[in-house]
Amino acid sequence: MKVLFVVPYPVGKAASQRYRVEQWLPVLQEQRINYKVAPFWDAGTWDILYRQGHTLKKITGLAKGMFRRLLLLTKLPAYDYIFTHREATPVGPPWFEWLAAKAFRKKIIFDFDDAIWLPNTTDDNSAAAKYKWHHKTKLLISWSYKVSCGNDYLKDYALKYNAAAVYLPTVLDTVTKYNKLKDQQTERVTIGWIGSHSTLPYLKLIEPVLQELEQKYTFEFIVIADRKPDLNLKFLRFIPWNNESEIEDLLQLHIGVMPLPDTEWAKGKCAFKALQYMALGIPVVASAVGANTTAIPDSITGYTCSTEQEWYEKLEQLLQNAVVRAKLGKAGRKWMQQQYSVQAHTNNFLELFT
Template sequence: MTPYPAGEAPSQRFRFEQYFPALRERGIAYTERSFLDLATWRILYKPGHQAAKIWGIVKGFGRRVKHMLEVPGYDYVFIHREITPIGPPVFEWIVAKLLGKKIIYDFDDAIWMALTSKHNQMAAIVKWHSKVASICGWSYKVSCGNDFLCDYARQFNPSVVLNPTTIDTVHLHNRTNPQTSEKVVLGWTGTHSNMVYLASLLPVLRRLEEKYDFTFRVISNQDPQLELKSFDYVPWQKATEIADLVQFNAGVMPLEEKVSPLSLGKCGFKALQYMSLGIPAVASPVGVNTKIVTDNVNGFLCETEEDWYQALARLIEDAELRRRLGANAQRTVQERYSVLSNTENFIRLFSAAGVSLPLIAASAAPTSATAHR
């Protein structure tokens, strides 16, 4: 059970949806269920539409009540992040304590952290961040995207599995940037909520603009409207995301703990996306980035403004360096962070792997579109 539409949110697509074929191959049946419907998802982060958003949340709770009636027919309930986006963990308690089902609890962010300000105190209260600890304790197994998240979960449950966010290098991220373009494209991709990290790169990019002719491209669901001569915005679209990403000659992933302590909970997904396409990743040495990126081998780790400038300048100037780092980056993903390399680890979340067991994985796809597979 997850908060986002099936096939829409990266956290669902790259943490478990891409393993559905493997579940079917093992004879494990599952049904998707959702909190948000697609109509609500499409307006959720747009300004306005307040009445429609509230109604969408109300409908989500109604669907969850219906889903509880289905739970007795399943052996496992796979929960991604939370069953409901607001309120205490009532439904999780029902699943674990009243219905006695095995919960597999999955998360890929430090979702227990409440970052409050005078502007969002009420939001922090209704989110009920403390429920993460309770759900961990009630779960059969907890699946986390990095060591920082695993360490948190182990305070409440000894059965914690490191399950990295992975890339489908066979069916999706299966192209390679040949690094032959005349004008270099430096790029960043992500949702609007992570654009705050781009601020630290603006002085570096302005310095680079004084010497080099390059493009700094952002692929996102919102235009950050950066004040840069090199800036180019491409709206994120699922149908073209790989074709758009492979245009990057180098990808950046700046993070700062002082900007947000949530940085330690990030699972390096941006870097993995770049690297899977043969694109060197330039990242801050924060959290899991230090395990994914090896400096001057498959990318660069940059701590200071000067580090960023020197790394990006080298990549702009040297196509052969981009090819070498990109080839190593692609190999890193294939060997350690691909669906193929992690399938057995994911399947082991279900103790009876290989046996035909019903599994319920509720996602935020429209309930009318769910089906037994």
């Protein structure tokens, strides 16, 4: 068997691709399944893609990506399955997927972990937003042999267009990577968040809560991201995200947070930050939105909140009580091993290729 992974990002750069595609590659190797990973963006373009300026370099990178996709068409006959994560091209119609499915008659496995059929314009992508075909998602789903959905909200959408849609959550390797348990018995307590520039604005939702807590308690608030946060907090520390140090950086947190707005876009999120915290024995406090309500057993592995008052009360409780933090953390790690680990879903992943 030969599988072609058609992916947006350079290898090792984006969380969704690292955990929904790249971490499964060793599983394919164990099964002696051959594969190739074909990113759209090259590393150089990716490094400047979300920075101000560099317009010519971005256009050149886009043109190179399109040319690589054209060349890739000549390789399609050699593969049994075409696994497409999110989309083959970032702008324009889904011409590559159409040719792969209709002209080459390949079995397409379409994988997505966001509500990408909805417009989600930010300052970083506003220039390209007008050229994105958000409505192509339903076409990609309908053309696919199977559809891998990151949560039930996405699966319900996919089932409208393809009965072969299956739920495959974003999972973590709790044996070789996320294999440590946070020590909660330390003098200084840290609250923190991990994410990217696209979700950094969500921290504004709990900024007033954190400011109020700072009036009464001494704690550090850590942000692990690819961009500095715009937060008015006394004890804010920014850690630039790094793939090599990600686990050790996360282990600096005693409490992990995941605020989300109650929007259709947010309902498509797959609770990934919460999963990272729980896998390391870090209790999570998150908005009661979308997949968070199923991924986080409330009051067992952490808390889901609907109001600022709930956010304040739950964070205050965890700041004060190391025993509760340790109890929720241990339960969270066990929950992850059972429900959201690579080991628990290996067969489900391999079944996509049957």
